[in-house]
Amino acid sequence: MSSEGVDEPGWDVSPEDEIAPVVEATGRQVRLWREAAGMRVIEFGQAIGYGEDLIRKVERGARIPRAEFLDRADEVLNAGGHLKAFKEDMEKARYPKKVRELKMLEERAVELGVYESHSVNGLLQTEGHSRAVFEARQPPYSQEEVERAVAARMARKSIFERSPAPALSFVQEEVAIRRPIGGTMEWRRQLEHLLEMAQLRNVTLQVMPTNREAHPGLDGRIHVLRFGDGTAVGRSPGAFSGRPVSDPRQLRILELRYGMIRAQALTPGESLAFIEQVLGET
Incomplete structure (x- = not known):
C-alpha cells in the first residue's frame, strides 16, 4: 500500500477493505420489505426522506445505510424491528x-x-x-x-x-x-x-x-x-x-x-x- 496520506502504519484507513456481506443482505431485506408493502422506490424515498438514487444503492448493497435510515424504513414498511436489527452490523461495516x-x-x-x-x-x-x-x-x-x-x-x-x-x-x-x-x-x-x-x-x-x-x-x-x-x-x-x-x-x-x-x-x-x-x- 502506498504511504501517501497514510497516518498509521499497518492500521491505516483502507477503503478497499471488503464490505461485509451483511450489507448486501441488509439491502435485500429493505427491497423485500418495500416490495411487500407495494411501494415503488420513488414513493419509498419520499416517505422516509431519502433520494431515489440512495435507496437503489442501499438495496443493491452499494451503500451502507445509516441508523436513521433503518429506523425510518422499519417504521414506514412496518417491518416490526427486522430492519432496525441490522443497525449494529451496519455500524461495524461503516468503518474498515x-x-x-x-x-x-x-x-x-x-x-x-x-x-x-x-x-x-x-x-x-x-x-x-x-x-x-x-x-x-x-x-x-x-x-x-x-x-x-x-x-x-x-x-x-x-x-x-x-x-x-x-x-x-x-x-x-x-x-x-x-x-x-x-x-x-x-x-x-x-x-x-x-x-x-x-x-x-x-x-x-x-x-x-x-x-x-x-x-x-x-x-x-x-x-x-x-x-x-x-x-x-x-x-x-x-x-x-x-x-x-x-x-x-x-x-x-x-x-x-x-x-x-x-x-x-x-x-x-x-x-x-x-x-x-x-x-x-x-
Missing part, C-alpha cells in the same frame, strides 16, 4: 476492519506516542484536510470510498473525549506542517486546529525541524500505545519488518527511538510558536 481494530486499541490506551513524517497524523486532522488527503490517493478512490475513509478517521477522534483522558504525544515533521494540503484556506484551518489541540492539557505536540541533520525517525513513522494493565503495542515500518510488536524488548527499541526523537524536536512551547509563525506566513 483495520480502522475498527485501531480504534479499539486507542479506546483502551492510557498513553499514545506518535512520530509522523510526511503528513499530519490522522487524529490531528480536520475533516477537510482528511478528505483532501484521501482524494489525492492514486489510483483514485470513488467519492463513496473517500467519504467512508473520512468518516472512519473522524470517528477515532473520540479518544480526545475520554475521561479520564489518556496522555497523547505527537511529533510532526516540519514538512507536514508546511504542506498546504487542500489549498490555502483548508491549510489555515488545519494549522489553527493544531494550535487548538496543542492547548489540551493531555496533549503534547512537537515539531521536528527539517534542519536537524539526522534522527531515529528517518526509517519512518513510529506508533506506540500503552494500556492500563501495563501491556503495550507498537509499530514502525522501519523496525521488525513493520509488524505490530508487544514483546517488551522490541517495544523498548521503539520507545527508545521515540524518546530520542522527542529530545531532538522543538519543545512544545517552541513548536506552538513555530506553527503560529507558519500560520502567519499563509
Whole structure:
C-alpha cells in the first residue's frame, strides 16, 4: 500500500477493505420489505426522506445505510424491528476492519506516542484536510470510498473525549506542517486546529525541524500505545519488518527511538510558536 496520506502504519484507513456481506443482505431485506408493502422506490424515498438514487444503492448493497435510515424504513414498511436489527452490523461495516481494530486499541490506551513524517497524523486532522488527503490517493478512490475513509478517521477522534483522558504525544515533521494540503484556506484551518489541540492539557505536540541533520525517525513513522494493565503495542515500518510488536524488548527499541526523537524536536512551547509563525506566513 502506498504511504501517501497514510497516518498509521499497518492500521491505516483502507477503503478497499471488503464490505461485509451483511450489507448486501441488509439491502435485500429493505427491497423485500418495500416490495411487500407495494411501494415503488420513488414513493419509498419520499416517505422516509431519502433520494431515489440512495435507496437503489442501499438495496443493491452499494451503500451502507445509516441508523436513521433503518429506523425510518422499519417504521414506514412496518417491518416490526427486522430492519432496525441490522443497525449494529451496519455500524461495524461503516468503518474498515483495520480502522475498527485501531480504534479499539486507542479506546483502551492510557498513553499514545506518535512520530509522523510526511503528513499530519490522522487524529490531528480536520475533516477537510482528511478528505483532501484521501482524494489525492492514486489510483483514485470513488467519492463513496473517500467519504467512508473520512468518516472512519473522524470517528477515532473520540479518544480526545475520554475521561479520564489518556496522555497523547505527537511529533510532526516540519514538512507536514508546511504542506498546504487542500489549498490555502483548508491549510489555515488545519494549522489553527493544531494550535487548538496543542492547548489540551493531555496533549503534547512537537515539531521536528527539517534542519536537524539526522534522527531515529528517518526509517519512518513510529506508533506506540500503552494500556492500563501495563501491556503495550507498537509499530514502525522501519523496525521488525513493520509488524505490530508487544514483546517488551522490541517495544523498548521503539520507545527508545521515540524518546530520542522527542529530545531532538522543538519543545512544545517552541513548536506552538513555530506553527503560529507558519500560520502567519499563509
